[in-house]
Amino acid sequence: xxxxxxxxxxxxxxxxxxxxxxxxxxxxxxxxxxxxxxxxxxxxxxxxxxxxxxxxxxxxxxxxxxxxxxxxxxxxxxxxxxxxxxxxxxxxxxxxxxxxxxxxxxxxxxxxxxxxxxxxxxxxxxxxxxxxxxxxxxxxxxxxxxxxxxxxxxxxxxxxxxxxxxxxxxxxxxxxxxxxxxxxxxxxxxxxxxxxxxxxxxxxxxxxxxxxxxxxxxxxxxxxxxxxxxxxxxxxxxxxxxxxxxxxxxxxxxxxxxxxxxxxxxxxxxxxxxxxxxxxxxxxxxxxxxxxxxxxxxxxxxxxxxxxxxxxxxxxxxxxxxxxxxxxxxxxxxxxxxxxxxxxxxxxxxxxxxxxxxxxxxxxxxxxxxxxxxxxxxxxxxxxxxxxxxxxxxxxxxxxxxxxxxxxxxxxxxxxxxxxxxxxxxxxxxxxxxxxxxxxxxxxxxxxxxxxxxxxxxx
Amino acid sequence: xxxxxxxxxxxxxxxxxxxxxxxxxxxxxxxxxxxxxxxxxxxxxxxxxxxxxxxxxxxxxxxxxxxxxxxxxxxxxxxxxxxxxxxxxxxxxxxxxxxxxxxxxxxxxxxxxxxxxxxxxxxxxxxxxxxxxxxxxxxxxxxxxxxxxxxxxxxxxxxxxxxxx
Numbered sequence: 237x238x239x240x241x242x243x244x245x246x247x248x249x250x251x252x253x254x255x256x257x258x259x260x261x262x263x264x265x266x267x268x269x270x271x272x273x274x275x276x277x278x279x280x281x282x283x284x285x286x287x288x289x290x291x292x293x294x295x296x297x298x299x300x301x302x303x304x305x306x307x308x309x310x311x312x313x314x315x316x317x318x319x320x321x322x323x324x325x326x327x328x329x330x331x332x333x334x335x336x337x338x339x340x341x342x343x344x345x346x347x348x349x350x351x352x353x354x355x356x357x358x359x360x361x362x363x364x365x366x367x368x369x370x371x372x373x374x375x376x377x378x379x380x381x382x383x384x385x386x387x388x389x390x391x392x393x394x395x396x397x398x399x400x401x402x403x404x405x406x407x408x409x410x411x412x413x414x415x416x417x418x419x420x421x422x423x424x425x426x427x428x429x430x431x432x433x434x435x436x437x438x439x440x441x442x443x444x445x446x447x448x449x450x451x452x453x454x455x456x457x458x459x460x461x462x463x464x465x466x467x468x469x470x471x472x473x474x475x476x477x478x479x480x481x482x483x484x485x486x487x488x489x490x491x492x493x494x495x496x497x498x499x500x501x502x503x504x505x506x507x508x509x510x511x512x513x514x515x516x517x518x519x520x521x522x523x524x525x526x527x528x529x530x531x532x533x534x535x536x537x538x539x540x541x542x543x544x545x546x547x548x549x550x551x552x553x554x555x556x557x558x559x560x561x562x563x564x565x566x567x568x569x570x571x572x573x574x575x576x577x578x579x580x581x582x583x584x585x586x587x588x589x590x591x592x593x594x595x596x597x598x599x600x601x602x603x604x605x606x607x608x609x610x611x612x613x614x615x616x617x618x619x620x621x622x623x624x625x626x627x628x629x630x631x632x633x634x635x636x637x638x639x640x641x642x643x644x645x646x647x648x649x650x651x652x653x654x655x656x657x658x659x660x661x662x663x664x665x666x667x668x669x670x671x672x673x674x675x676x677x678x679x680x681x682x683x684x685x686x687x688x689x690x691x692x693x694x695x
Numbered sequence: 696x697x698x699x700x701x702x703x704x705x706x707x708x709x710x711x712x713x714x715x716x717x718x719x720x721x722x723x724x725x726x727x728x729x730x731x732x733x734x735x736x737x738x739x740x741x742x743x744x745x746x747x748x749x750x751x752x753x754x755x756x757x758x759x760x761x762x763x764x765x766x767x768x769x770x771x772x773x774x775x776x777x778x779x780x781x782x783x784x785x786x787x788x789x790x791x792x793x794x795x796x797x798x799x800x801x802x803x804x805x806x807x808x809x810x811x812x813x814x815x816x817x818x819x820x821x822x823x824x825x826x827x828x829x830x831x832x833x834x835x836x837x838x839x840x841x842x843x844x845x846x847x848x849x850x851x852x853x854x855x856x857x858x859x860x
Binding site: 240244247248251293294295297298330331332335338339342345346349355357358361364365368369371372375376378387411429430431433434437 | 800801803804805807808833834835836837838841842844845847848849851852854855856860
């Protein structure tokens with residue numbers, strides 16, 4: 237709860253900083269301190285003795301439970317890593333340096349709302365607070381036509397999906413007569429109200445848009461490709477995971493009783509997402525575009541947490557948060573230094589920068605889901621969650637097949653780095669701090685891969 | 696048919712006719728004018744539901760401010776001709792099929808729903824401003840206050856996007 241207030245204050249402070257601080261370096265120091273403070277507040281909140289209980293705030297509009305606290309710590313940790321690695325690049329995107337960081341802080345407000353809402357109104361506002369600053373960040377590179385296109389496309393698609401979301405909320409409200417997620421009691425009704433089912437269907441579509449699940453994924457490659465790379469790294473990781481947590485929270489608390497009515501729809505969406513994401517990623521030439529499709533493919537795995545409706549799925553979501561976000565953020569931090577975003581741009585990186593190439597290999601292995609890395613454990617928990625329920629065996633087998641396909645395009649980067657001759661031209665060299673942060677990211681992935689119980693043990 | 700129902704049916708016909716006009720007219724300016732008609736009809740429905748404040752706000756904000764802005768943009772960009780590129784037949788067909796399926800699903804849902812026949816016991820002052828304020832500052836205080844963050848970020852965005860470098 238204090239986290240939401242802190243993030244709002246950070247945003248406002250940064251807006252003031254935009255005209256009070258003249259030097260970029262002092263702004264970047266302030267940003268580091270503020271986001272470190274946010275991380276600190278998240279940890280402090282999770283360490284409170286009451287953190288393991290479910291607490292409600294503001295007449296039950298918000299309900300903070302153990303999962304919320306754990307997720308908030310992990311996501312602010314990922315955000316801090318992102319800020320440390322990317323702050324220089326964010327400041328280089330355009331003229332409005334402090335505003336970009338302020339918008340990121342506002343997005344965090346929305347993310348904390350998504351991880352703790354108990355009212356559909358709060359959920360809707362959370363999604364909008366997350367979305368609207370993203371449209372702006374997508375178009376922040378105003379000189380670049382592709383960035384503007386990405387922004388407009390994202391805005392139109394996002395507004396369209398918001399329409400679905402609102403219609404779904406309206407139908408649910410009409411059918412049940414309340415906004416409180418925890419009070420939808422479909423079991424008590426003698427027959428399920430069909431209008432509520434229509435609402436659930438529309439909510440699946442709307443959330444599918446936000447998490448880029450096929451067939452609602454068509455905006456993703458263009459938007460992720462056109463957006464300035466530092467912001468793509470944010471949108472594809474932290475924001476996406478938060479949207480998943482909102483999705484999971486809504487469906488696990490409210491729609492478990494009627495899961496037989498919607499789980500088949502979701503299963504088809506998952507299968508399509510895995511297929512489209514992985515198969516299209518194989519044919520990409522640009523690594524940035526490949527990462528966009530890979531984020532669709534990973535979304536397919538994350539959707540398992542929603543269809544499985546059990547505690548293992550929630551644990552898997554936490555592991556996935558760390559494994560996917562950290563690996564992607566760190567790899568984006570390497571990609572951003574490359575001159576050429578195609579696979580050929582990575583040729584010969586191992587000779588020139590052996591340490592960076594080794595780290596990049598770890599990130600790629602984790603995204604592909606090779607054992608001993610966090611990505612393996614994330615995928616393992618998701619499959620375990622869905623197999624535990626027992627009804628979607630075919631989906632799990634299909635997911636395994638698709639994970640095998642994904643190894644191809646992740647390894648293409650490793651092969652380019654190690655086994656091909658080339659220049660691997662870079663715009664900028666890595667500073668000592670950046671190397672340190674990248675190493676911390678890689679170590680985090682390995683630790684999660686070997687001791688996943690550090691994250692999941694307490695749920 | 697009592698006068699209340701008569702007004703309801705007249706407003707409904709205007710609202711649906713206006714909405715069809717928005718999507719069927721080829722001229723964007725005519726579309727916007729039809730949309731204003733629709734908003735007025737919907738405001739009429741709000742008054743029938745005893746929500747006077749919502750009705751007024753709907754007219755002031757949507758029919759007043761936003762639609763004038765729309766008209767302004769359309770006229771500034773000189774879009775008042777039929778300039779929309781024609782979509783391919785296949786795309787149109789796919790659109791009709793998928794839209795029709797969604798319509799069918801929702802229609803079927805509404806058809807099988809049992810409408811409750813017991814009237815809701817609400818006080819007559821439910822749509823008045825004082826009632827709305829009471830609810831906004833008690834039950835919905837969190838969503839109400841937090842929406843300021845949404846508007847603040849939208850304003851920041853307008854400056855970031857709109858200001859000349």
